Amino acid sequence: MVRLQTPVCEFGKKALDFSLPGVDRQQWTLQKCRGKRGLLIVFISNHCPFVKAIRKKLVRDTRELMALGINSVAIMPNDTVAYPEDSFENMIRISQEFEFPFPYLLDETQEVAKAYGAVCTPDFFGYNADLELQYRGRLDAAGPNDGGDNLERELFAAMQQVAETGSGPERQTPSVGCSIKWRE
Numbered sequence: 001m002v003r004l005q006t007p008v009c010e011f012g013k014k015a016l017d018f019s020l021p022g023v024d025r026q027q028w029t030l031q032k033c034r035g036k037r038g039l040l041i042v043f044i045s046n047h048c049p050f051v052k053a054i055r056k057k058l059v060r061d062t063r064e065l066m067a068l069g070i071n072s073v074a075i076m077p078n079d080t081v082a083y084p085e086d087s088f089e090n091m092i093r094i095s096q097e098f099e100f101p102f103p104y105l106l107d108e109t110q111e112v113a114k115a116y117g118a119v120c121t122p123d124f125f126g127y128n129a130d131l132e133l134q135y136r137g138r139l140d141a142a143g144p145n146d147g148g149d150n151l152e153r154e155l156f157a158a159m160q161q162v163a164e165t166g167s168g169p170e171r172q173t174p175s176v177g178c179s180i181k182w183r184e
Helices: 049-066 088-097 111-116 154-165
Strands: 003-005 019-021 027-029 038-043 070-076 104-106 123-128 133-135 176-179
Touching (some): 019 104, 049 070, 049 176, 070 154
Parallel strands (some): 038 070
16 A cells, blocks of 8 residues: 555636446436535545545535535545455445445546546545535545544535635645555
8 A cells, every 4th residue: 555645726627527336326427416515526445544544534524514515425446456345345335334425436447536636545526516626635634543533624624615605725734545556
């Protein structure tokens, strides 16, 4: 596992359309996922310790963001041959175990992750109502540890600001995670 840090937010960059299968056996598109006030796209994987550390908090935050008009979607971009823990069957199991309140999608060709410029899991892309990028930071300061519930909820606060104003905070701390395993 190579540890990577996400790049700086490219404010205003438009979200790209996609059509990916979900663990619910539905096909999901950008338009189907978006909320009235925005969309949070999260690239995650099942095997990554950074993702494992935040799953419960991610569920909490995305549930609360839904009430603010921000929908969320998680996309799994890893090579499932290299990482069997990231298989579609395990995606189904994890989404049920943690009661994901958002679609969990498989990017089998990795084209969506590459188009978005995702570099690691977790990698957060927060968009406003016009689907313009406003957040490319971290969930909180926990890293590969749980960190407890007393940490500043950076992602939630940023996306709450996006819901209320259409703009994200100027200062954002990059997310750190496991590098995406690209197919050869």
